[in-house]
Amino acid sequence: MAKCKKHLLIGSTGFLGSEIAKDLCSRNQVVFGTYHRHHKKGFSLSGSVRMFQLDVRNRQGMERLVARIKPDYIYYLAAQSSVRLSWANPVETININLVGGINLLEIAKKLALRSKIIIFSSGTIYGETHNHKQKVFESDRLEPKDPYSISKAALDSFARIYAKNFKLNICVVRPCNIVGRNQSKTFSIANFAYQIKNISLGKQKPIIDVGNLSASRDYIDVRDAIQAISEVSGKGKPGEAYNIGRGKPVKIGHALKEIIELSKIEKIKVRKNEAFTSKDEILRMALASGKMKQLSGWEPRIPLRQTLNDMLR
Amino acid sequence: MAKCKKHLLIGSTGFLGSEIAKDLCSRNQVVFGTYHRHHKKGFSLSGSVRMFQLDVRNRQGMERLVARIKPDYIYYLAAQSSVRLSWANPVETININLVGGINLLEIAKKLALRSKIIIFSSGTIYGETHNHKQKVFESDRLEPKDPYSISKAALDSFARIYAKNFKLNICVVRPCNIVGRNQSKTFSIANFAYQIKNISLGKQKPIIDVGNLSASRDYIDVRDAIQAISEVSGKGKPGEAYNIGRGKPVKIGHALKEIIELSKIEKIKVRKNEAFTSKDEILRMALASGKMKQLSGWEPRIPLRQTLNDMLR
Structure with a gap:
């Protein structure tokens, strides 16, 4: 350029x-x-x-x-x-x-x-x-x-x-x-990262609220x-x-598992929260x-x- | 009902x-x-x-x-x-x-x-x-x-x-x-009918202004x-x-020819008018x-x- x-x-x-x-x-x-x-x-x-x-x-x-x-x-x-x-x-x-x-x-x-x-x-x-x-x-x-x-x-x-x-x-x-740093926590992975950081700082109990984990996304x-x-x-x-x-879809739940693993914090629980799910989501996305x-x-x-x-x- | x-x-x-x-x-x-x-x-x-x-x-x-x-x-x-x-x-x-x-x-x-x-x-x-x-x-x-x-x-x-x-x-x-009676003359066939009626009443010279006649429509x-x-x-x-x-497309020009024929008015001329054409029209429509x-x-x-x-x- x-x-x-x-x-x-x-x-x-x-x-x-x-x-x-x-x-x-x-x-x-x-x-x-x-x-x-x-x-x-x-x-x-x-x-x-x-x-x-x-x-x-x-x-x-x-x-x-x-x-x-x-x-x-x-x-x-x-x-x-x-x-x-x-x-x-x-x-x-x-x-x-x-x-x-x-x-x-x-x-x-x-x-x-x-x-x-x-x-x-x-x-x-x-x-x-x-x-x-x-x-x-x-x-x-x-x-x-x-x-x-x-x-x-x-x-x-x-x-x-x-x-x-x-x-x-x-x-x-x-x-x-x-996905990446500085992303708004309205998006799932950024939200997971945000919650994990709060847990590591002691600001949040070791429970992560999540939406639908079974859908796949192209990240x-x-x-x-x-x-x-x-x-x-x-x-x-x-x-x-x-x-x-x-073009390689990854389950949201898999990305969550990976980011929890990378955080090296033990004993994080995952809790389904209906407020985090959307109507009629795309189940599998790959471009x-x-x-x-x-x-x-x-x-x-x-x-x-x-x-x-x-x-x- | x-x-x-x-x-x-x-x-x-x-x-x-x-x-x-x-x-x-x-x-x-x-x-x-x-x-x-x-x-x-x-x-x-x-x-x-x-x-x-x-x-x-x-x-x-x-x-x-x-x-x-x-x-x-x-x-x-x-x-x-x-x-x-x-x-x-x-x-x-x-x-x-x-x-x-x-x-x-x-x-x-x-x-x-x-x-x-x-x-x-x-x-x-x-x-x-x-x-x-x-x-x-x-x-x-x-x-x-x-x-x-x-x-x-x-x-x-x-x-x-x-x-x-x-x-x-x-x-x-x-x-x-x-298509049918009482239709607004912004639509082509209704416009042709309107012009033909005016010609038969002596309100318009025997010249019909038309847009693109080569496209086909499903009427x-x-x-x-x-x-x-x-x-x-x-x-x-x-x-x-x-x-x-x-599901049977008809050329706009064919419909024009037919309606002129049905009018039984002789010697109607057809004149292309750019103001009647639209950008990037559908060439052939059939549902x-x-x-x-x-x-x-x-x-x-x-x-x-x-x-x-x-x-x-």
Whole structure:
């Protein structure tokens, strides 16, 4: 990636946004970020990321910002990202994930942007299809099973038809379950790590509350994910969607067992908590990422065990 | 259908809504309708349809109405129904077609409604899939090509997951191109009929403006469509989607030629008008409706020629 390119991260204060920002800063890129309500203190990386408040449902505000910055790269990361919360508030999920994304696409069309635009979809959009195939390919059927995944499937379709019809340089990424340090404890593995740390500090009894342990997930380390996103921003073809995953599903219960083992704390009990489960979950998720490998040689490099170990530190 | 059931048509002043209302009234059903801005005069069918103003984006207003009427049947017909206009205003299309529909589903969940709910999706949601198959089945891949079709595909998915997760009695119908008298002239065949009538009255020169004539469409008469909808409201299984079509695609240009022939006006010229074409249209549409036949024996009965003839009267 050439030096001194301008990157705009729309929705930059989440897990992935923060990590992408750090990575871009470390490579001397010029980074702009937006936040909605919660601007994490200390996030501005000693002033390297210029932060703006933005509600993605406000198209005019977004247009002013894009027109002012003239970014070379735009990443649409703004999302209500919890499947569980999407059942509680589907309309808000549609407004942030889909309508906010359409606002960006409409701005790109109106201003005839030449920026590379990366739209963040999700491996969950294949939904029920995961249950019928060893691995799902980008060309497989989308059969989303929850409001979050429907919002992402719709945005994914919008991004591809806008790329095609208006000759915009848009790529879609469909990540599997990304795990790593600094992740919000609304996600299962991060939640396990958080509880284990509390147990080791004596803040919590040696009992871990868990949701459904029998489902399988396709986990990759956030550093591998960031590498993949960087490859797509450099080489991705307009209008194409790229799976980002390992394709080797791991049972949530297996990951829990492994992280407990790595913690070296003895006698941790596991307790099922219904509040941690979601409706009609995907039972088994595995993304074929041959298209990414073909694009750039990308493959995940960090084993899950190493990620889990890092998350305990 | 038993007598004196209560039917609520959300979005009742469009072509299909009006025709369903007339049919229900003729069968002595109790019919309630909503309209947004445009309440057609004379629509109330001598007082048989009780009309209420409602913006489907206003969930509270919709909830009050549903709670007050306690309908046995609810039809979600509210839509921005033009593919062309959906490119001009995708967010409004999402808000009316999708968010309005989610509002109804959320109300059904909250009030634990036992009403039969019919959600109007569209045969266009298969999009690109139409170009690769002789006929599309309900189980085929959804690959929408325009904002209207994405809004309908998302609502279709929402309706099915709500039926499954909350045990609601919801069916989805996916109609092909419905044609008939009283249809808005934003739709091609109705537009041809309108222009021909104007020519015969001397209000228009004998030149018909047309869009793309080479694409094929699956046309059925509105009376056949209403029969199918009535079968689904009676026998449709919760959570299921039903194609409503003939499965025999006809070129738009062929339908034009036929309606000109039926008009018996000589020397009508045809002129291509770019304003009548839409972006990235489906080239060939054909819905397999074996699932409807299996459900109730339903099949379309009225030949296209008869429909076209009736539209000229």
